[in-house]
Amino acid sequence: MATNNTVFLLFCWISFAVAWSPRLLSPRRDNTNTSLPNEYSYETFYLDQQVDHFGFNNGDTFKQRYLIASQFWNHHGGPIFFYTGNEGDITWFCNNTGFMWDIAPEFRALLVFAEHRYYGSSIPYGSQAFKDPSKLNYLTSEQALADFAVLIRYLKSSIPGTSDSPVVAFGGSYGGMLSAWMRMKYPSAVIGALAASAPIWDFTGLTKCTALMDTITKSFMKASPPCVDNIRQSWTTIDKIAATAEGRNFIYNTFHLCSPLKTADDVGNFKAWLANAWFDLAMVNYPYPANFLEPLPAWPVKAVCAPLGSPLQDKLLMQGLYEAVNIYFNYTGQAKCLNTSQDATASLGDAGWGYQACTEMVMPSCADSSSMFEPTTWNFTSFSNSCFSSYKIRPRQDWVSTQYGGKDIEAPTNIIFSNGLLDPWSAGGVLNSLSDTLIAIQIPDGAHHLDLRAANKDDTAYVKAARTQEKNIIRLWLSSQ
Template sequence: MGCQALLLLVFLSLGAAATLRPGLKTFGSLHLSANPTSNPAIANNYSVLYFEQKVDHFGFSDTRTFKQRYLIADKHWQKNGGSILLYTGNEGDIVWFSNNTGFMWDVAEELKAMLVFAEHRYYGESLPFGEDSFKDSQHLNFLSSEQALADFAELIRHLKKTIPGAESQPVIAIGGSYGGMLAAWFRMKYPHIVVGALAASAPIWQFEELTPCGVFMKIVTQDFRKSGPHCSESIRKSWGAINQLSSTSSGLQWLTNTLRLCRPLTSEDVPTLKGWITETWVNLAMVNYPYATNFLQPLPAWPIKVVCQYLKRPNVSDTVLMQNIFQALNVYYNYSGQAKCLNMSQTATSSLGAVGWSFQACTEMVMPFCTNGVGDMFEPSLWDLEKFSDDCFNQWGVKPRPHWMTTLYGGKNISSHSNIVFSNGDLDPWSGGGVTKDISDTLVAIIIPDGAHHLDLRAHTAFDPSSVLLSRSLEVKHMKKWIADFYSNAKWQS
């Protein structure tokens, strides 16, 4: 389910937080990676397989190949009248996505479905050049959404040729976050291979000239504003408090002690501190789920409400305000009470996943983000494509192509496509770049009130709000129609 990569993109764009390598600043990303075996109950119910993929699908002289990992679960699959649900893997370990996409497991029996989870090239174990895959831009040259979609197409072709009964069944693409973008684009680019797509929390319009750069952080701010009186105002004032306190050596030492940081804070660390705190607020907005989770960190139900209990008083001294900020941060980083100190290098990103996504962000996935400190609760930060481009060149020796995604996938001119459901939670900051209104009878938007990042793809629980139950039922209704239409057309053609 995505979060880590897109989060990283926010902070690549804002120039916040720590560096992966000297030169290019990063923050979080779209998919928020965690323990790959976070749900071992599911982990035992699939087979792990590998498929030989071409490194370059779009040239003919390069014959190199690599092994793409994929998972298959066929407990509820029926050869007669069944279907295939393909999870379009995004920027991380496919086992983790499998374990955190409970919706697919929940509907498998009803749809008589085989579940296939396909790992994205350059992530998890699907490394085209092994340990050298991230060595330089030459080795990373084949990391793109376009190559990944071709991988998915080739994998489905392979499965239909080798699994008896699969060749005559409809395939539906399902994904969340960047994976949701891939699911939608897969249906657009390969409509003869997938009959429809569920694109959950998929910000396919979070690109230049399609979505205002400030929308994302405004939604984060709204989440905090709605969750407690003066909560967002306290956070907005905290940046000035940090600036004031960090201006002296004694203040830096006081911040180190008060925030219980694992290492002493220096004046050079202050931008990293701000980026780390910013990422925490963004992470909380994305995983503001109605029940306790262990998705990123052990968190209570509605974690922003819990955080905001400590941020009710914005008009206090700088020292008191930062003591309150610590209590709020502690909810995210130490809800279990086991952390002895707070580590600024502890973010949601995984090392290789973050490196891979930083390259994608520096090439095709150029999403502008900005803040103004008025409509949002963050320090002002302008979108500066030239600086972003220079940082990318210093990091990878490549320059971003801001318009390529719109050229490749159509931007907002997608009305000629069909059979895509775009779902977005209204609490999810990525909804700002998502499709939130119906485009046609078959390009449908589902809004989930009180829904955070791809809540609908998570497993069913007793604490699910009625809004997500309704959303899932609508999604299944659309998928059943796509399946029925497929078989009806096949029968007519025969």
């Protein structure tokens, strides 16, 4: 059992929180983005939104940011492609959801990217938002969906030519969950939704808590079985070496760490840091060089497994682990040391997901001995106590299933659930079609929402086929209007 169980239990939802980290693109506050090619240019707008859509006592408002690209649009009723923003700065999603930009000219669509409340610059109560639990009380998926519905109504009433425009929702990761839930909750607002890498079933009682770690293990196993064996063995090896001050110093020097390992907690944090790296690598295992979380080579899991491709023991295993993790954290060779207190995907001040994970977004995670991770258990009581310590609130582990139907979602229509099977979050996704209009698309060699990324010359046949299928389905939705 892990010596620092709480740290390890938390790393899973931390990874999800930062899967869409805005760290790699500085927020743009100007009215027009001019630094990108013309086809990616957009205008920035703000709409006054109710802080509380579901009560009438609080009349406070905030300014929700949204981005519009109209250069491809048929001004006489062309469709609106609406991105349901997730946990980060909306400009980052806008510039990293190339599929929408790629297909907009073909559909002559108006592109809208809506920012999620409490992220980016759409912060109710401003600097006080994260200091007062009563101010954070309105950070929920339900309120965010209501924001999107109000924004769509506003756009169709204020932009000439949009009153009869059909709206299709798009989203990836948590944004994909929101796009699916948008179609379920507001079917009059959107005619359909593409929910990419949306783990809508990664909640209590819906998916085994081992599922994410098992999926990562399979992804690494596909690249190199010896690599999996070495990582599985590494946890006990680290404990053995770190049992002495001399051993901890060896790890510090071998990994070129920024800070020495002095205590058991330091060692636990070091192991959680490694585990997070393996998790993130499975998410971004793209077939071409990318800069999604960190600058990485094509098929990065295969690259990091190369130094771990043969059986290793003790200090040689530590050296192999360093060479592997250094590819992730220091592929450019510019880092002078590796900082275990800072994940590669750490966001810049977007603390909202920690609160969301401690309220309704409770995603249980654990690992058993069959995975490559250190065995851990899921302890909801410990998780709840940690949340109370941080936010003075306690999570409701069954609320999402109650609110959005859990696995009983056959009634809605027109939702595409796409999942790359290399992606950890596919474990909580809809992998098989539920009806003729609730369609699942599997991408066997796909990582996290690969299909939402821009077309690339090194795309695999599977993702190309998935995008073609998605376009055909969207075209069918639009033709039926």
